[in-house]
Amino acid sequence: MPHALEAMSITKSYMTSDGPMTVLRNMSFHAAKDEFVAFVGPSGCGKSTLFNIITGLLGPDAGSIVVDGRETTGMVSAKIGYVLQKDLLFPWRTVVDNIILGLEVKGASKREARAKASRLLHDYKMSGYENKLPGELSGGMRQRVALMRTMITDPQIIMIDESYKALDYPLKIELEGELLDHVKGSGKTVIFITHDIEEAVTLADRVYVMKAHPGEIVEEIRIDLGTESHSIPERRMSPRFNEYYDRIWQRIGAPRTVNA
Numbered sequence: 101m102p103h104a105l106e107a108m109s110i111t112k113s114y115m116t117s118d119g120p121m122t123v124l125r126n127m128s129f130h131a132a133k134d135e136f137v138a139f140v141g142p143s144g145c146g147k148s149t150l151f152n153i154i155t156g157l158l159g160p161d162a163g164s165i166v167v168d169g170r171e172t173t174g175m176v177s178a179k180i181g182y183v184l185q186k187d188l189l190f191p192w193r194t195v196v197d198n199i200i201l202g203l204e205v206k207g208a209s210k211r212e213a214r215a216k217a218s219r220l221l222h223d224y225k226m227s228g229y230e231n232k233l234p235g236e237l238s239g240g241m242r243q244r245v246a247l248m249r250t251m252i253t254d255p256q257i258i259m260i261d262e263s264y265k266a267l268d269y270p271l272k273i274e275l276e277g278e279l280l281d282h283v284k285g286s287g288k289t290v291i292f293i294t295h296d297i298e299e300a301v302t303l304a305d306r307v308y309v310m311k312a313h314p315g316e317i318v319e320e321i322r323i324d325l326g327t328e329s330h331s332i333p334e335r336r337m338s339p340r341f342n343e344y345y346d347r348i349w350q351r352i353g354a355p356r357t358v359n360a
């Protein structure tokens with residue numbers, strides 16, 4: 101059976117005033133159905149570039165992206181849904197009309213789409229907010245709406261780029277737990293991009309550790325916290341959590357010696 105997602109030898113450079121700069125070098129990785137894969141690496145290591153290449157918003161200089169056995173390099177695949185770093189809700193559209201955007205674009209009837217959105221709002225404990233505008237929502241609710249907007253199109257692969265970065269800690273933990281509730285066992289593949297080691301270890305089944313300049317994978321770690329719980333505090337209590345955290349920290353987080 102093909103991987104849900106496979107990337108082979110992805111390389112990407114940007115042109116800068118100092119000439120071409122290699123941002124990603126020779127990145128190969130894969131993700132399975134029902135798997136939660138995190139990419140963790142420091143700011144500027146090319147995570148968002150990688151995200152854009154996987155989603156097809158950007159073409160690589162070399163290498164290929166294969167979704168479910170089909171090459172999709174440089175193309176937007178209907179099988180991939182994504183949530184961006186900023187929630188990017190349309191301020192003039194109500195919550196429900198923001199959620200149905202993707203279905204509307206695909207030509208679904210507005211009535212059907214709204215009914216589907218109402219069911220999602222119920223599942224995400226946001227019934228009653230259908231006709232609010234994004235400006236009337238808290239940061240956490242906006243992120244829930246952004247996730248629902250992706251989920252309503254029923255993508256096989258969900259890509260998330262540092263979506264919880266700007267949230268305060270308790271809210272971040274709450275949303276992370278909800279994410280596990282919604283995707284674990286759903287048969288979907290999640291690709292989660294973050295600079296936050298803690299977040300990667302708590303959520304993922306497998307972590308690709310990246311370094312910067314150029315962005316490369318330096319390690320692949322299978323995570324087994326020994327618990328099925330979706331509660332983030334419980335997952336962090338796992339005695340194995342610190343082992344994984346330290347291993348990644350040693351690889352990318354430990355301060356480097358600066359040569360004067």
Ligand SMILES: Nc1ncnc2c1ncn2[C@@H]1O[C@H](COP(=O)(O)OP(=O)(O)O)[C@@H](O)[C@H]1O
Pocket residue numbers: 114115116123141142143144145146147148149150
């Ligand atoms: N369009 C662009 N043109 C030139 N350089 C870019 C462009 N986009 C990103 N970069 C640079 O590429 C590197 C990786 O950026 P990015 O993929 O956003 O990293 P991350 O998401 O890990 O912070 C950074 O040094 C950034 O400044």
Ligand SMILES: [Mg+2]
Pocket residue numbers: 147148149185262
């Ligand atoms: Mg980024």
